[in-house]
Amino acid sequence: MGRYVVRRLVQMVPVFIGSTLLIFLMVNVMGDPVAGLCGDRQCDPATAARLRQEFGLDQPVWRQYLTYMGNVFTGDFGTAFNGQEVTELMSTAFPVTLRLTVVAVCFEILIGVTLGVLTGLRRGRPVDTGVLLLTLVVISVPTFVTGLLLQLWLGVEWGWIRPSVSPAAPFGELLLPGLVLASVSLAYVTRLTRTSIAENRRSDYVRTAVAKGLPRRRVVTRHLLRNSLIPVVTFVGADIGFLMGGAIVTERIFNIHGVGYQLYQGIVRQNTQTVVGFVTVLVLVFLLCNLVVDLLYAVLDPRIRYA
Amino acid sequence: MRAANYARWAAGAMAVALATTACGGGADAGEGGAVLSSSWTDPQNPLEPANTNEVQGGKVLSMIFRGLKQYDPKTGEAKNMVAERIETSDSRHYTVTLKDGWTFSDGEKVTAKSFVDAWNYGASLENNQKNAYFFSYIEGYDQVHPEQGKQRAKTMSGLKVVDERTFTVTLSQKFSGFPDTLGYNAFVPLPRAFYEDHAGWLARPVGNGPYTVQDYTRGSEMRLVRWDAYAGPDAARNDGVTLKVYTDNNTAYTDLMAGNLDLVDDVPAQQLKNVRADLDGRYLNTPAGIIQTLSFPHYDKRWTGPGADKVRKGLSRAIDREQITRTIFQGTRTPATDWTSPVLGAEGGYKAGLCGQWCEYDAAAARKLIEEGGGLPGGQVRITYNADTGSHKLWVDAVCNSINNALGDDKACVGNPIGTFADFRSKSTTQKLAGPFRAGWQMDYPLPQNFLQPLYYTNASSNDGKWSSKEFDRLVDRANAETDPAAAVKLFQQAEEVVRDEMAAIPLWYQNGSAGWSARLSDVTLNPFSVPVYEQIKVG
Numbered sequence: 149m150g151r152y153v154v155r156r157l158v159q160m161v162p163v164f165i166g167s168t169l170l171i172f173l174m175v176n177v178m179g180d181p182v183a184g185l186c187g188d189r190q191c192d193p194a195t196a197a198r199l200r201q202e203f204g205l206d207q208p209v210w211r212q213y214l215t216y217m218g219n220v221f222t223g224d225f226g227t228a229f230n231g232q233e234v235t236e237l238m239s240t241a242f243p244v245t246l247r248l249t250v251v252a253v254c255f256e257i258l259i260g261v262t263l264g265v266l267t268g269l270r271r272g273r274p275v276d277t278g279v280l281l282l283t284l285v286v287i288s289v290p291t292f293v294t295g296l297l298l299q300l301w302l303g304v305e306w307g308w309i310r311p312s313v314s315p316a317a318p319f320g321e322l323l324l325p326g327l328v329l330a331s332v333s334l335a336y337v338t339r340l341t342r343t344s345i346a347e348n349r350r351s352d353y354v355r356t357a358v359a360k361g362l363p364r365r366r367v368v369t370r371h372l373l374r375n376s377l378i379p380v381v382t383f384v385g386a387d388i389g390f391l392m393g394g395a396i397v398t399e400r401i402f403n404i405h406g407v408g409y410q411l412y413q414g415i416v417r418q419n420t421q422t423v424v425g426f427v428t429v430l431v432l433v434f435l436l437c438n439l440v441v442d443l444l445y446a447v448l449d450p451r452i453r454y455a
Numbered sequence: 456m457r458a459a460n461y462a463r464w465a466a467g468a469m470a471v472a473l474a475t476t477a478c479g480g481g482a483d484a485g486e487g488g489a490v491l492s493s494s495w496t497d498p499q500n501p502l503e504p505a506n507t508n509e510v511q512g513g514k515v516l517s518m519i520f521r522g523l524k525q526y527d528p529k530t531g532e533a534k535n536m537v538a539e540r541i542e543t544s545d546s547r548h549y550t551v552t553l554k555d556g557w558t559f560s561d562g563e564k565v566t567a568k569s570f571v572d573a574w575n576y577g578a579s580l581e582n583n584q585k586n587a588y589f590f591s592y593i594e595g596y597d598q599v600h601p602e603q604g605k606q607r608a609k610t611m612s613g614l615k616v617v618d619e620r621t622f623t624v625t626l627s628q629k630f631s632g633f634p635d636t637l638g639y640n641a642f643v644p645l646p647r648a649f650y651e652d653h654a655g656w657l658a659r660p661v662g663n664g665p666y667t668v669q670d671y672t673r674g675s676e677m678r679l680v681r682w683d684a685y686a687g688p689d690a691a692r693n694d695g696v697t698l699k700v701y702t703d704n705n706t707a708y709t710d711l712m713a714g715n716l717d718l719v720d721d722v723p724a725q726q727l728k729n730v731r732a733d734l735d736g737r738y739l740n741t742p743a744g745i746i747q748t749l750s751f752p753h754y755d756k757r758w759t760g761p762g763a764d765k766v767r768k769g770l771s772r773a774i775d776r777e778q779i780t781r782t783i784f785q786g787t788r789t790p791a792t793d794w795t796s797p798v799l800g801a802e803g804g805y806k807a808g809l810c811g812q813w814c815e816y817d818a819a820a821a822r823k824l825i826e827e828g829g830g831l832p833g834g835q836v837r838i839t840y841n842a843d844t845g846s847h848k849l850w851v852d853a854v855c856n857s858i859n860n861a862l863g864d865d866k867a868c869v870g871n872p873i874g875t876f877a878d879f880r881s882k883s884t885t886q887k888l889a890g891p892f893r894a895g896w897q898m899d900y901p902l903p904q905n906f907l908q909p910l911y912y913t914n915a916s917s918n919d920g921k922w923s924s925k926e927f928d929r930l931v932d933r934a935n936a937e938t939d940p941a942a943a944v945k946l947f948q949q950a951e952e953v954v955r956d957e958m959a960a961i962p963l964w965y966q967n968g969s970a971g972w973s974a975r976l977s978d979v980t981l982n983p984f985s986v987p988v989y990e991q992i993k994v995g
Contacts, residue, residue, distance in 0.1 A: 183884055184877025185500070186585050187508045188895050189909065189917045190884045194602055198583050231501035231657065232673055240674065299706075304713045311709045312701070315675035403706045405675050412702075416843050417499065418877040 149446075153439070160435045164428075165217075171427045172213050172420070180205070181418035185229060203227075203421070216424065225428075226421030228414075234425040237410050242429065244317045245399070245406035249391045251319065251326025252333070256384060260334045264341020264380075265373060271346050279342075283335035295328040295401040312403035325402040329395055333387050340383055344376035351375075377448055385441030389434035393427075488694050489994035490680075491976060493718040493987065494707035495698035497674050502660055505577030505584035505641045510897070514986050516640040518679055518696065519560075519662035521687055523551060523570070524638035528991070531744075531798050531901035531983040533635040536687060537565060537644070537663070539620075541637070546629040546938050553620045557686045559646040560667040567622035569644035571614045575599070576650070577641055580606040588916060589641040589899075592633060594625045629936035631943055636900045665691045665990045675700050691990040692978070708971070717976055717994075720987050722969040724846055727785035730971060738971045740787055743985035744798045744898035745966035746906065747788075749838065749854075749891045750883075750920040751959070757832035765828030767958035768813050770836065770891070773821035773861035776814065779853045780964050787969060790814070791962035794951050795906040796898065798983040804903030804944045810955055810962060818861035825862065832890075835866055839892040841879035842872035847893055854963070883919045894919065894960060901983055903947040907931060911954055920960065927953040 182191060182199050191199070200206045203226075204215060219226065225234035263283075267276040286294075302324065303311030313321045348354060349372060357371045396408035407426055414422030445452045498512035504520065507513055523538035535541070539552045557565035576582055578590035580600045587600050594613030599606050613625035626633060636642070644663065649656045659668050665687065666679040680695035699716065701707040704723045710716040712733060722730055722738070730738050751758050751767060758767075776790035789797070793809035801807075812820075825831060838855060840847040848870065855868035862868075871890065873879040883892050896917070898905045908931055909915050913923040927950050934946035954960070968985025977993045 178875060179878045180881040181877045183881030184875070184879075186880075188880075188897070189508070190880075190919065191585060192588050192600075192602070192916065194580055194600060195583055195585060195587060198580065202583065230497065230499060230673075237674070299709060304709060307713065310715055311713045312706050312715065315672060315700075400702045401706060403702050403710075405700065405702065409702050413497070416875055418875055 153443070156439050156442070163435060164431060167431045168217070168220075168424060168428050169213060171424050172216065173209065175415075175418070175420045175423050176209050176212075178418050181229070181420070184418060212420075216421075220425075220428065225425035228422050229417055229419050234421050237422065238425065238429065241405065241407045241410045241426075244404060245392055245395055245408065247317060247319060248322050248326055248329060248395060248398070248404065248406060249388060251322045252330035252391050253384065253388060255327050255330040256334045256337050256387070260337030261341050261373075261377075261380065263338040265345055265368065267338070268342040268345025268349070268376075269368070271342075276342075279338065283338050286331050286335040291328060291332060292397050292401060294331055295325075295398055298324060298328060299401060315405060317404055317406075322404075325398050325404060328401075329391060329398040333383075333391070336383060337380055340380050341376065344379055345372060348372055348376050374448055378445060381444050381448065382441055385437045385444070386434075388437045389430065392433055393430045490695040490697060491693055491717040491992060491994050492697040492699055492715075493989070494701050494704065494710075494716060494720060495677070497700050500585060501657055503584065503657070504573070504643045504645065505582075505586045505589070507640060508585050510984070510986060513640055513984070515660070515668075515677065515679075515698070516643065516662075517664070517986060518666045518989055519660055519664040519668060520640065520643040521557075521662075521664050522638055522640070522643040523553075524634065525689075526638045526901060526983065528980060528982040528988040530800065531803065533638045533900070536638075538637070541634045543634075546631040546633075546936060547626050549624040549626070549633065550617075551622050551624065554686075555620065557663055558684070559644075559648075559661055559663045560682050560684070561646060561648060561661050563646045563648075564619075565644050565663050566619045567616045568619075569646065570642075571610075571616050571622055572650070573643065573645035574614060575610045576645065578611055579609070586641040589636070589639065592626045592628065592630050594627045596627070631935065631938045631940070632902050632904050635902055636905075639900050665689060666696065669695070689990050693989075693992055693994045696989050711971055711973060714973065717973045718970065718979065718987060718992075719972070720968070720970045720981070720985070722971050724784075724849075727787060727969075730969075734971045737974065737976075737979075738969070739979060739981060740967050740969045741981050741985075742789060742797045742965055743968040743981070744796045744901060744983045745985070746791060746794065746796055746896050747963045747966060748791075748794070748894045748896070749961040749963060750894040751891050751922070752886065752888050753920045753922040753959070754886045755832075755889060760829070762828040763832075764957050765824045766831060767828075767961065769821045769824030769828060770858060771810075771813050771958060771961040772815065772817050772824060773858045774854055774961070774963070775816040775857045775861075776964060777816065779850060779857065783850050783853050784964075787967045788964040789967070791964050794954055794960070794962050795903050796965050798898075799901055799903060799906075802941075802944070803901060804906075804947055806948055806951070809948065809951060813955060813958060814962060816857075816861075821858075821861045822863070831867060836868045837871040837890040838868065839871040839873060839879070839883070839888050839890060841874070841876045841893075843875050848872060850963075851893065886919070886921060891961075892919075895966075898984070903944060903951075904931070904935065907947060907950055907954070908935075911950075911959055922957075922959040924953055924957065924959075 182196050204212050227233055228237060263279050267279045270276050299311050302308045309324055354372055357367045392407055396412055399406050399408035411426050496511045499509055500506050502512055504516055507516055521536045524533040525536035527534055537553055537557050539554045541549055541551050543549045574590055577584045578587050578596055578599050590596055593611050595611035598608035599611055615623045646661055648661055659671055665685045667682045669678040669680045671677045677698045681691040704721045707719050708723055708726050711719050753759055780788040780790055792814050793806050795805050797805050799805040838851050840851050842848055851870040855870055858868040859865055882888055909917045911922055911927060912931055913928050930946050930950035934943045937943040937946060968981040970979060970981055970987055972979050975994055978991050980988045982988050
C-alpha cells in the first residue's frame with residue numbers, strides 16, 4: 149500500500165510538468181497581452197517594452213517556462229496585471245470554490261445515491277420512471293438555464309434568497325449555487341447508482357445475505373450498496389476536479405469570486421501568470437482526487453489489493 | 456416503507472437548506488444609514504491616477520480626487536476646482552495658481568509641489584504608467600520618457616514650483632486647449648504617502664476628493680465614506696458609496712430587482728426591453744462621450760488606391776444606422792452624423808450633420824459608389840471585432856446584413872471575430888488586419904481635439920489604420936495653436952471635413968450611458984463620461 153502510494157506520487161511529476169507546459173504554450177499562442185492593457189489606445193512603445201520586460205514576455209517561451217517553474221517551486225506564482233500577487237488571488241479564490249465544491253459534492257452524494265438506491269430497488273415502478281425522467285430533464289437542460297431560472301424565481305420573484313453571493317461566501321449562501329453546480333453530476337450519480345444496484349441485486353452474495361435472514365436494511369447498506377459504489381466513487385472523484393475548474397458558469401451567474409471567475413478574467417486579459425497558476429493547482433487537485441479514488445476501492449471492496 | 460422515509464428526510468433537508476439561504480437575504484442595502492451600493496467591475500490596472508485608463512478605475516479616482524479643473528456633470532465644461540486661475544499669454548507658458556485651503560484626507564496640504572511631483576511621477580518611464588503620454592505636451596517629456604533607451608532626466612524641465620500655491624508649465628508646442636485637459640484623472644495631485652508607502656497607498660488610496668476609502672478588498676468590494684472636511688463646493692450629499700464587484704452585469708441587474716443593490720450603471724443589453732417597466736422610471740439613458748466607428752487598414756494597398764475612398768463612402772451609405780440603433784440597441788445609441796460626440800455641444804465642437812449624405816442610408820447610391828470605386832477589395836469585406844466583451848457580434852452581424860441587402864449580395868460582408876480583446880488589439884495595433892475593424896473611442900476630456908488628434912493625426916497613438924493626411928495634420932496644428940476657442944473649434948471642424956472627404960473611418964453611432972436605481976435613491980445623473988455623479992445622489 150505505502151509503496152503503491154509512493155509510486156503513484158512519483159508518476160504525478162511528469163504529468164504535472166507536461167500539463168503545465170501545455171497550458172503555458174496554449175496561453176502563449178493567444179498573442180501579446182500587453183496590447184490589451186492600454187484599452188482602445190496603443191501603449192506607447194517605451195512603456196509597452198518595459199511592461200513586457202517586467203512580465204518576462206520579452207524572453208523566448210522556453211525560458212519563460214523555465215523561469216516560471218523555478219519560481220513555482222519557491223512558491224512564487226508571479227503577479228497579475230492589476231498588480232496583485234497570483235498567490236493572493238488564489239488565497240481568496242480557492243477557499244470559496246472549495247466550499248462551493250464541498251456543497252456540490254455533498255448534494256451529489258446525498259441526493260444522488262439516495263435516489264439511485266430508491267430507484268435501483270424499484271425498477272420499472274412509477275418512482276423509478278419518474279426519477280429517470282427527471283434526471284433526463286436535468287441532464288439535458290444546460291446549467292446556466294437552471295441557474296438563471298432558480299435565481300429569478302427564488303431570488304427575485306419569491307425573495308427567498310439573495311440572488312448574488314456576498315464576497316465572504318459563507319456555506320449558507322452557497323447552497324443554491326452548489327445545487328445548481330451539482331445538478332448534472334447528481335443526475336449521473338443517480339443513474340450510475342441505480343444501474344449498479346439493480347445489477348448487483350441479483351448477485352450471489354446478496355442472495356446469500358438475504359437467505360441468512362439479515363435485516364433488509366443491513367443487506368442493502370452493507371452488502372448491496374457498498375459493492376455498488378465503486379463506479380460511483382470513480383465518477384465523484386473525477387468530478388471534484390471538474391466541478392472546481394468548471395464552476396465558471398455557476399460562479400458568474402451567482403457572482404461568486406472563485407476560481408472560475410479568476411480563470412475567466414485571466415483568459416480574457418490573457419494573463420499567463422494567473423491562468424497557468426490556477427490551472428497548475430487544479431491539475432494537482434485532479435491528480436490527488438484520482439489517487440484518493442483508487443485508494444477508496446480497497447476500502448469498498450476488500451478483494452482489491454495494491455502492491 | 457423505509458424508502459419513503461428517506462425521501463421525506465431528503466425533502467426536509469432541502470427545505471432546511473433553502474430556509475438557511477433565506478436568512479442571508481434581506482435588506483443589506485439599507486444598512487449604515489444613507490450609504491448606497493453600486494455595481495462595479497474589478498479595475499484592470501493598479502489604482503494609480505496616471506495608470507488608470509478604463510472607466511471602472513476612473514470611477515473611484517473621480518470620487519476620491521479633485522484636480523485643477525473639474526468637468527461640469529451637465530455641460531462637460533472644464534471649470535476651475537483646485538485651481539484659482541490658469542493664465543497664459545501665448546498658449547505655451549502657463550501659470551497655475553491654486554486655491555487656499557485644500558488638503559488631502561490624511562491632513563497634508565495640497566500644494567503646487569503635490570501637482571508637480573505627481574505629474575513627474577506619471578510621466579516617468581520607470582514607473583510604467585499607462586497614461587504617461589498625457590504629459591507629452593510638457594517640455595522635457597522626451598527626457599523622462601524617451602521612445603527608446605533609458606530615461607535621461609528625473610523630472611520634466613517644463614514644470615517649475617514658484618511658491619506653495621503657484622507653479623508654471625511650459626509646453627513644447629502651442630496648445631490652447633491645455634487647461635481644459637487638466638480635469639482628466641491623470642492630472643490629479645498626490646500626497647506624500649503615495650511615494651513613501653506605495654503598497655499601503657494602493658491598498659487604501661488617499662486623495663483630496665469628496666469621499667475617502669474606508670476599506671478596500673481587492674476584487675470584491677470598496678467602501679467609500681463621505682469626507683466631512685472636504686474643501687470643495689461639491690461635497691457628497693450621501694453618507695457613502697459601497698462599490699461591489701460583479702462578475703456579470705446581468706447579476707447586478709438581478710440584484711437591483713431583488714433589492715440588494717441600489718445603483719447599476721450599466722444596464723445589460725438583454726434587459727433593455729423591460730427596463731422601463733421593471734424600474735418604473737428609475738432609469739436613465741443619456742448620451743456619453745463615446746463614438747463607435749469602422750476603421751480601415753490604410754496600410755493595405757487594396758484600401759488606399761485611387762477610388763478606394765468611394766468604396767469606403769459606399770460602405771458607409773450601405774449601413775442603415777437608424778434601423779440598427781433602434782432594433783439592436785433599443786435606442787441606446789444615436790446614429791452618428793459627425794466624428795465627435797453630442798456631449799461637446801454645438802459651441803464645443805459637435806456639428807450635427809457634418810457627415811452629410813455620406814452617413815445617410817441609400818442602397819442605390821451605395822451600389823453605385825462601390826462600383827465606381829472598383830468594387831470591394833477581394834470581392835468581400837470582413838469586419839474584424841473582438842468576441843469576448845461588449846456584444847460586438849450583434850451589431851457587426853447587423854451591419855453586414857445591411858451591407859449585404861444594400862449590395863444585393865449575400866457574401867459581400869461577413870464578421871471576423873477574434874477571441875480576446877488583447878489579441879484583437881495586438882492585431883490591430885501591429886497592422887495585421889486585412890479589412891475594416893471596429894474602433895471605439897471614449898473621450899478623455901470634452902474637447903474636439905480628443906476625438907480627432909489621437910485617432911487621425913499621422914502616427915498618433917490610436918491611429919491604428921495608419922491614415923495620414925498632410926492637410927488634416929496642418930489644420931489640427933493650427934487649431935491647437937489658436938487661442939480663441941471659437942476659432943479653434945472652426946479649425947477642428949475643417950479638419951473633420953478632411954476626414955469626411957476621405958472617409959478615413961465610417962462613423963456608426965454615439966453611445967449612451969445608462970443607469971438604473973432603486974426607490975431609495977433620487978437625483979441620479981450621469982456625467983458626460985457616463986459615470987454616475989455619486990456625490991449628488993440623495994439616499995432616502
